[in-house]
Amino acid sequence: MFVQIHTVILRYLQMELKSPFTTSFGTMKTRPVLLVEVVDEDGVCGWGEGVAFSAPWYTEETIETTWHMLETFLIPLLFQAPVYHPDELRDRFSIVRRNYMAKAALEGAVWDAFAKRHGVSLSSALGGEKKEVKVGVSIGIQPITNILKRIEQALAEGYQRIKIKIKPEWDVNVVREIRHHFPDVPLMVDANSAYSLRDIDRLKALDDYELLMIEQPLAVDDIVDHAKLQAKLKTPICLDESICSYEDAKRAIELKSCRVINIKIGRVGGLTEAKRIHDLCQQHHIPVWCGGMLEGGVGRAHSIALATLPHFSLPGDTAASANYWERDFIDPEVTVDNGRIFVRQQIGIGYTVNLTEVERRIVRSKIYKKSRG
Ligand code: OSB
Ligand code: MG
Numbered sequence: 001m002f003v004q005i006h007t008v009i010l011r012y013l014q015m016e017l018k019s020p021f022t023t024s025f026g027t028m029k030t031r032p033v034l035l036v037e038v039v040d041e042d043g044v045c046g047w048g049e050g051v052a053f054s055a056p057w058y059t060e061e062t063i064e065t066t067w068h069m070l071e072t073f074l075i076p077l078l079f080q081a082p083v084y085h086p087d088e089l090r091d092r093f094s095i096v097r098r099n100y101m102a103k104a105a106l107e108g109a110v111w112d113a114f115a116k117r118h119g120v121s122l123s124s125a126l127g128g129e130k131k132e133v134k135v136g137v138s139i140g141i142q143p144i145t146n147i148l149k150r151i152e153q154a155l156a157e158g159y160q161r162i163k164i165k166i167k168p169e170w171d172v173n174v175v176r177e178i179r180h181h182f183p184d185v186p187l188m189v190d191a192n193s194a195y196s197l198r199d200i201d202r203l204k205a206l207d208d209y210e211l212l213m214i215e216q217p218l219a220v221d222d223i224v225d226h227a228k229l230q231a232k233l234k235t236p237i238c239l240d241e242s243i244c245s246y247e248d249a250k251r252a253i254e255l256k257s258c259r260v261i262n263i264k265i266g267r268v269g270g271l272t273e274a275k276r277i278h279d280l281c282q283q284h285h286i287p288v289w290c291g292g293m294l295e296g297g298v299g300r301a302h303s304i305a306l307a308t309l310p311h312f313s314l315p316g317d318t319a320a321s322a323n324y325w326e327r328d329f330i331d332p333e334v335t336v337d338n339g340r341i342f343v344r345q346q347i348g349i350g351y352t353v354n355l356t357e358v359e360r361r362i363v364r365s366k367i368y369k370k371s372r373g
Contacts, residue, residue, distance in 0.1 A: 002082040003046075003113050006370040007039040008075050008106070010067060013361040015296060017324055022141040024167035024194035025057040031324075032063045033296040035358065036070070038078075038109040046113025047353055049299035050105035051266035058192070058293075059220075059241065059267065061101045069102035071368070078106060079370040086111045087272045100244055100269035107270035108302050116348040121305070123343055123350075126275060128308025132340040136161035136315040137323060138190065138292060141170060144177055151182060158338035160315040161186035161212060167194040172205045179209050186315075190215035193241055197225050206235060212314075213238040213260050223248075226257035236260050240291055244268055246276045253284050260314070264291040265302055274306055282311040292317030297330025301349035304334070308343055315339065329357035 013033040020029045034050030050070075052061040073096050083089065086107060093103045115125035123130075137154045139147055139162065151162050162182075164174065166189045178187060188211050195203060195217045203217055213236040218225050220241040230237045236259035243249050243261055245268060252258055261281055265274050281288045290307040293299065295318075303318045320336040321328035328334065330351040334341060344350030 001117060002084045003044070003110060003117060004041045004082040005038045005078050005110065005113070006041055008078070008368045009037040009365060010070060010368070011035040011037070011358060011365040012063065012067070012363040013296070013329070013358060014363050015325060015361055017294070018326060020140070021294060023165045024141070024192045028053065028294070031294050032363075034063050034066055034105060035296070035298060035353070036105045036109045038106070038113055040113055040117070044113050044116050046109040046111065046116065047298045047349060048105045048107065048109030048112065049296055049302065050101055051264075051293035051295060051299055052101045059101065061099060065099070066102040066105060069096065069099045070106060071366075074102055074106050075368050078110070083110055083114070086114050090270065090272045093269070098244070101266040104266045104268070104270040107272065108265065111271050112348045119347055121343070121345050121350055122302070122348055123305040123308040126271060126305055126309060128305060128343075129310055130308040130312075130343065132342050133304055133307040133312065133318070134160050134315040134340055135318050135336055136163060136186070136339070137319045138163045138317050139165070141165045141167065144174060147174065147178070148181055151178065151185065155182075155185065157336065159319070159336065160339035161188065163188045163190055163215070163317065165189070166191050168199060168202065171202060175206060175209045175211070186212055188212040188215065188238070190240070191217045193218065193220050197228060200229065200232065203229065204233065207233055211235050215262060216240040216242065223252045223255055223257040226252070227255040230256055230258060238262055240264070241267070243277070246273060246280060249277045249280055253280070253286055259286065261286055261288050262291040263288050263306070264293060265306060266293055266299070267291070271302065271306060275309065278309050278311050287313050289314035290316035290318060292319070294324055296325075297321060297328040297334065297351055298349065298353065300328075300334050301330065301351045304341055304343060305349065327357060329354050329361070
């Protein structure tokens with residue numbers, strides 16, 4: 001059995017976040033979403049989501065570069081030949097350097113179509129086993145009283161760990177205050193690369209607060225300095241932005257640049273690569289968890305399916321739809337029950353895309369068709 005895609009539809013949606021999200025880099029109030037729909041010869045559909053933002057602060061990609069890469073290179077490559085297994089796309093797309101979020105968006109849609117053709121859930125197609133996944137929340141930079149309120153609310157909803165964003169001078173003081181109110185809460189921090197080794201004293205001061213991990217403290221491309229820092233910290237370092245491939249993970253593990261890895265489908269170029277990194281980390285006893293990119297429902301569904309793989313042992317960032325949106329564009333919306341998401345067993349991603357909700361937010365869309373012959 002194979003999937004021959006003959007139509008791809010790209011849709012650019014503008015979503016409004018319920019509350020602004022601030023990281024060490026800046027604030028987001030809206031979230032553009034690139035929805036990718038693929039249709040095969042028998043009319044089977046698959047859905048993927050591009051997770052690049054409108055500006056290149058997290059990685060070099062933006063929603064516009066993603067669109068360009070898909071239109072000019074990746075969709076034509078997909079049309080070129082049938083896909084017997086989505087794992088083949090990693091090689092087929094490798095003639096395009098990097099542009100991982102663009103690749104992941106299209107590959108994810110093919111994975112969904114592939115699972116649907118085989119009559120299985122995306123989770124089983126990937127080899128996932130778990131029937132529920134554990135999740136936490138990521139809380140942006142905001143006045144400390146708001147952070148404390150958000151934590152209280154998240155714990156009441158059962159979320160299994162709290163992550164806060166930090167930046168220089170908004171770190172030890174905030175963590176100390178949180179620990180004062182919540183001495184035992186599973187807590188971690190994410191710096192999105194805001195520090196350098198010159199800040200080592202600030203980072204070492206965080207060692208006193210029983211943090212689960214410090215996510216991406218240093219430069220995106222510097223696993224050498226991360227290794228130096230990890231050697232001086234008790235707290236595990238978790239790499240996010242630095243790990244864009246299996247090779248990156250291999251090098252970081254070898255250099256001891258981190259003790260935990262956050263896997264995001266978009267950042268590593270798709271589900272196939274995410275699974276390879278998962279397997280590598282399993283071999284090396286490096287715990288992994290599934291990161292988030294403030295996704296819409298389709299991206300959220302893909303993350304849930306990935307997190308059912310056995311070595312995803314730590315709670316991920318895939319919170320409920322209602323944590324981000326007044327109304328997500330999938331049915332049902334993603335809900336969290338006592339810090340767990342129950343994995344839907346329907347075929348493919350297990351959620352349906354609500355085209356009425358999609359239409360309300362469309363900025364533009366375009367249909368691409370495979371030429372005959
Ligand atoms: O660094 O993990 C990150 C959001 C946008 C970009 C990068 C990151 C994040 C988050 C939130 O931390 C994750 C989520 O809730 O989806
Ligand atoms: Mg991060």
